[in-house]
Amino acid sequence: MSNHFFKQLDKNFTLDKLPGVGSKLAKKIVSFYGSLETTTEAILDGDIAGLSSIEGISQKTAINIVKTAFASIENISVEGILKTENAVKIHDRILKIIFPFCSTNYAKNKLFLYYPLPPQFLEKIQQRYEKLKIAKKLVGDLKEEDLEKIKKILSKISPLYITRKKKKVEDRVVITEKEETYKEFINKNCSDFCPIYLIENMDEAIDYAKSFSLVLLISDSLYMDHSLENIPNLEILSTSTDIIDIFPELVLSFYTQKYETINAVCNLNDLLKELNIMPTVENLVGSINPEALETVAEGISYLTLDGDIAEKIDPEIDRYRTALENLDGIISDVEVWANEEISGKIGESSITLKGEQILKLLKEADEMGSLRGIVEEDIVEIIEETVTKAEDKIAEKLELTPSELEIIEGLFSRETAYPLQVNNIRLRELEDTLRRNYTTKKYWLLKKIANQLKELEETTRESVKALLEFDVHLAIALFAKEYNLSPPENLYTDTYGISFKNGYNLFLKEAELEKGNPVMPIRYKVGNIPKDQEAEVGDERVIILSGANSGGKTTCITLLAQLLIMAQSGLPIPAENAKIGLFDELYYFAKTTGTMDAGALESTLKTFAKVIVEGKGSKIILVDEMEAISEPGASAKVIAAILDMLNEKKNSCGVFVSHLAEDIIKFTKNKIRIDGIEATGLDKNLNLIVDRTPKFNYLAKSTPELIVERLSRLSEQTPDHEVYDKILERFKEKENP
Secondary structure (H helix, E strand, O other): EEEEEHHHHHHOOOHHHHOOOOOHHHHHHHHHHOOHHHHHHHHHHHOOOHHHOOOOOOHHHHHHHHHHHHHHHHOOOOOOOEOOHHHHHHHHHHHHHHHOOOOOOOOOOOHHOOOOOOOOOOOOOOOOHHHHHHHHHHHHHOHHHHHHHHHHHHOOOOOOOOOOOOOOOEEEEEEEHHHHHHHHHOOOHHHOOOOOOEEEOHHHHHHHHHHEEEEEEEEEOOOHHHHHHHHHOEEOOOOOOOOOHOHHHHHHHHHHHHHHHHHHHHHHHHHHHHOOHHHHHHHHHHOOOHHHHHHHHHHOOOOOOOOOOOOOOOOOHHHHHHHHHHHHHHHHHHHHHHHHHHHHHHHOOOOOHHHHHHHHHHHHOOOOOOOOOOOOHHHHHHHHHOOOOOOOHHHOOOOOOOHHHHHOOOOOOOOOOOOOOOOOHHHHHHHHHHHHHHHHHHHHHHHHHHHHHHHHHHHHHHHHHHHHOOOOOOOOHHHHHOOOEEEEEEEEEOEEEEEEEEEHHHHHHHHHHHHOOOOOOOOEEEEOOOOOOOOOOOOOOOOEEEEEEOOOOHHHHHHHHHHHHHHHHHOOOOOEEEEOOOOOOEEEEEOOOOOOOOOOHHHHHHHHHHHHHOOOOOOOEEOOOOOHHHHHHHHHHHHHHHHHHHOOOOOOOEEEEEOHHHHHHOOOOOOOOEEOOOOEOOOOOOOEEEOOOOOOOOOOOOOOOHHHHHHHHOOOOOHHHHHHHHHHHHHHHHOOO
16 A cells, blocks of 8 residues: 555544544554554455454444545545435345345445445456356355355354453462562453462462462472472462463453354354365455364364363363262262161161160260260171262262272261261362362363464454355345346446346346246446447437336336446346446436425425536436426426536436426427337236337337226226226327317
């Protein structure tokens, strides 16, 4: 980019003046992209995904930033070409037709950037069409079920907002006696992931080891209290240790906070490779790096949405996790079993004392302490055997290894007493040991995964943005397929007009697809554009379109507006062999409904004065029946004057729909072409028989008598028939005096 560009950027606007952006957020945007230059490039590239991943910027704000910045830098208005509300409404309705083909909200929002561009952006428009050709071929080559699979996965992808609250690890603590190290951790927001404390002496490390399952001591001290060596849940790391090895969540939180999106991107990566279309997709949206995404897929498969280790990844972690989850229930169940076992065996025993008596004696042993030495040896043996079996059951249910069996010793006292009760101190020690082992093993595996993924965050971000962009291109291509649309054959910046064949109004096509009403394609030409060989017509730029009521005049000029809007937006168009001159301004005036007020003429004259006088660029004006502004004679004179003035502007075109063609032409001073759409009768279903394609240089009658005849024949069995019949007689009288 040129220096002039950045001077223009600084002069015309600053980031903090963009919609929704203050100075604080502007600094955050530049910090995110690294420099003003890369920020500007991102904005001009329409990087809505990147902008909206910055905290404080919604997708709507990102869209407004891109549109406003682009318009300001290029010195154009965002909707600069569309000069009337009616034209804007056509553009909005076109976008609404495309929206259902989008799988993501991102694609719907990005479509708002597909607004008509002026002629100087021909290259950008052509680039959009090059992408469209690639996307159309891709859609055409894929099976319907494969497209549905792609769309289903795409629907799970969204920009990388930081949406999920970071989960703090409460059973791990980081401590250090170095204030500089402590401040570094705090400044990097590491305390979001686990507690961090600044200690004054090593005795505090011992205290923290009593409260947390895992203590990471960050220290370079040559002298270390030997008592620390015997603390199993304390790890000593130097200050030179990679911060990711201390806080693996610094890396992993990126993946877990947007787990669904990243997982979907990885799944889509697999599907695109399976369908052998990844090269085509990359041709559309840039490098995706499939190999890197495979590594990401493997890494996140180890994780849960909360940043924990997923099940069936590490048997040891699964074992400790299950043991901790079930510990209280297992202990309670075994305690009940042990007391029932003792009760049953002693109750059935054949010793001198009756069983019930011994049980009563054991229950009253609180004041006597252990009954060992008081009761018979058989009783002592029953209790000791039961305690041993109870510990074995606990070891089995907790899946303890032989080396871990010592951690359950003493859960039940071997002193002769009944009922057996769990030693709560030993139970807590058992739980602490299991949790310490679980936390330590999980930490080491998280550290390994973080190191596997730490270099892939940027690649993942780029892949997410690329596949969101893929949804935009895919949606437009699917829209083109459904509506049978194609790029224009040629676009011009020095020739003014439009020529096409087999064109059809997009809004009628929408109705056809929904309800089955067939659309009749038409051919037409306006201006000095290279013509279709079948179109025997000159280069007239200003035209009156005459013809039958309900014959398709409004449909025709609406189609002209659609073709121009879509072509200059880089969207596929509903016409073949289309040759389109790009305009700086498009005016579309829809038919006025209802009664015009007294100020209608004055208002209309002011509007058209501005249209004619303002702006030096090329323009096209499409008007649907403006004769209602005054009585027919006056309206014809006004329209004639406007047509003459428009005709004198060599870079402008106009099509005016009017029933006053004969009157208007009497007052024009320049040669104005009149085209016509004429009805020739009624078919068997009483529908108008009309060739919707305008005839060049042909004055068509509005044929209102056909409408009256239609109503008369439809109402033959009703009282209304007489009214229509009498009106029809008057038409016949005029034709046959």
